[in-house]
Amino acid sequence: MSHREEFNQKLKKLKKIDKGYKPPAGPVVSWNDIARHFSSLVVDTGAKSGRDKEKNLRRTDVLSVDFSNMFDVFGRLSLPTKLGLFFEAFSPYLKNAIIDGRIALLQEGGSVPEKMSDIDVPENLRTPSKEDYYLSSTELKRVLKEADIDLVTMDSDLDHGYLQFSQLMDLIVAKSTDYRALELIPVNRPVPQDKLQNTPIQRHRSTQPRSPVV
Amino acid sequence: MSHREEFNQKLKGFKKIDKGYKPPAGPVVSWNDIAWHFKMMVSNNDAKSAGGKRKNLERTDTLGVHLASAYNVYDTGGASLTKLGQFFETFSPYLKDAILDGRMALLQRGDFIPEKVSDIDLPKDLRTSSAAGYYLSSAELKRVIEECKIDGAPQDEDFNQGYGQFNEVMDTVLSKCTDYSAAQLTPVNRPIPQEKLRNTPVQRHRDATRPKFLNGGGRRECM
Numbered sequence: 001m002s003h004r005e006e007f008n009q010k011l012k013k014l015k016k017i018d019k020g021y022k023p024p025a026g027p028v029v030s031w032n033d034i035a036r037h038f039s040s041l042v043v044d045t046g047a048k049s050g051r052d053k054e055k056n057l058r059r060t061d062v063l064s065v066d067f068s069n070m071f072d073v074f075g076r077l078s079l080p081t082k083l084g085l086f087f088e089a090f091s092p093y094l095k096n097a098i099i100d101g102r103i104a105l106l107q108e109g110g111s112v113p114e115k116m117s118d119i120d121v122p123e124n125l126r127t128p129s130k131e132d133y134y135l136s137s138t139e140l141k142r143v144l145k146e147a148d149i150d151l152v153t154m155d156s157d158l159d160h161g162y163l164q165f166s167q168l169m170d171l172i173v174a175k176s177t178d179y180r181a182l183e184l185i186p187v188n189r190p191v192p193q194d195k196l197q198n199t200p201i202q203r204h205r206s207t208q209p210r211s212p213v214v
Numbered sequence: 215m216s217h218r219e220e221f222n223q224k225l226k227g228f229k230k231i232d233k234g235y236k237p238p239a240g241p242v243v244s245w246n247d248i249a250w251h252f253k254m255m256v257s258n259n260d261a262k263s264a265g266g267k268r269k270n271l272e273r274t275d276t277l278g279v280h281l282a283s284a285y286n287v288y289d290t291g292g293a294s295l296t297k298l299g300q301f302f303e304t305f306s307p308y309l310k311d312a313i314l315d316g317r318m319a320l321l322q323r324g325d326f327i328p329e330k331v332s333d334i335d336l337p338k339d340l341r342t343s344s345a346a347g348y349y350l351s352s353a354e355l356k357r358v359i360e361e362c363k364i365d366g367a368p369q370d371e372d373f374n375q376g377y378g379q380f381n382e383v384m385d386t387v388l389s390k391c392t393d394y395s396a397a398q399l400t401p402v403n404r405p406i407p408q409e410k411l412r413n414t415p416v417q418r419h420r421d422a423t424r425p426k427f428l429n430g431g432g433r434r435e436c437m
Contacts, residue, residue: 003217092343096246099347101323102392114326116347117335150250150390188347189323197393198241 021104021186026138027178028106031122031129037172038126045078057081060164083168086151086161091124093147094140102199103143104190106134112187119187134184137173144169146200235319235401237351242321242399243391245337245344251387252341259293271296274379298383301366301376306339308362309355317414318358319405321349327402334402349399352388357416359384364415 046062056065063084067077080088097103098121105119113119122129144166152158193199260276270279277299295303313320314331328334337344363377408414 093250096244096250096343099343099345100244100246100392100394101347101397114324116322116324117345150254191323191394191397195394195396197396198389199392203390 021190023104023106023136023180023184024138026136026180027173027176028134028136028180028182028184029140029173029176030179031125031133031135033176034125034135034172035122035128037175038168041168041172042083042126044126058160058164059083060168063087082157082161083164084161086158086165087124089151089158090144090147090165093151094125094143095121095123097143097146098188101189101191102146102196103139104136104186105188106136106184107132107187108134108182108184112185112189116188131187133187134179134182137176140169140173141166142201149200149204235405237319237321237395237399238353240351240353240395241388241391241393242349242351242395242397243388244394245340245348245350247391248340248350248387249337249343251390252383255383255387256298256341258341272375272379274298274383277302297372297376298379299376301362301373301380302339304366304373305359305362305380308365309340309358310336312358312361313403316404316406317361317411318354319351319401320403321351321399322347322402323397323399325400327400327404331403348402349394352391355384355388356381361415364419 041061043062045064045066046059047066048056049059050056053067056067057079059065059081060083062081064078064080067079094103098105098119099116105121120129120131122133144162148159148162148166152162255275257276259278259280260273261280262270263273267281270281271294273279273296276296278293278295280293309318312318313336314334320334320336335344335346337348359377359381363374366377367373411417
């Protein structure tokens, strides 16, 4: 290791590490585990199966369906499935939630990037993480619910996609190794939930009709 | 550069953080939340909908409308800005200046502050996500919108209408954003306290619209 590398590494250790964070109850899973299971369960683009267009767009084994032969003999027509539609919308939403600290991004090592923009957040949950990141499955499910509230309203296709994606995530988490007992530290300085107000879930709760007082 | 010089330079990055700043009352919202809800509510460009040109340019669901086919069959490119879009175009660089000049705070989690203000990675506008995870005080944002209206073209009816629309869109967007005011946030851009500023657009506007007798100009002195 050169002097410069050694110096930079020592400097990194000067950064404050948030030892106060504790993930909520439930498995802590690795980003790479999610990505691997996701990629094996759901492919990016698949050819149409059967004849029914609507049935094809409800498939949960593919993010988009290639309809080339059926609708356009001269070209290819690829349409996102409902699952694919929700996934496309959810991926930047999750990224924002990580950058804004609404969900913890965990890692095993001791150094934390000084700037949020230095964190190498993978593009989506199907892309492996070079940095070996981990997520609390409970927090991930909460952010999914938040996306449902912020995104899905009024759009039945997205709503359908949300339910499919939610079930898929349950399956993936069930297949993933639980790293909860490991000493993991948050990379992105997460904000404790009790310090947040007007969150999508709180807003949603306040719009629900109250049960009559007996 | 020697190791010592390099070390000292990097150490400068760990500037003293202004712990004295307290955002004014009201929610503190994330830039990404604003950008997200703004994009959900208002598209960048859209095809014309029914109604005349004027009606299309008064829409609040898009920043620009493609009017080409309806008004000029030869012109297929470009979109006309709606009134909302016009105000947004004026406001985006204005907001950037307000942040760089410290008239409003740009907040973040964590302690690192860039040595130079120009090192701050400011998103292009309020529809562009921030990779750095920035936050704004909604009260300060509303003040800067008001300042932009005063500094802009207050006699221009279109501009005023765009301001009114943008203000309403922002109210809706802000009401949908998570409030981070209880989180530990630090200013990145060394904001200047409002009471240390003179002749701000709001002050100038207040003075200009104040009844004369309050300035002492309309009163006769008692003998």
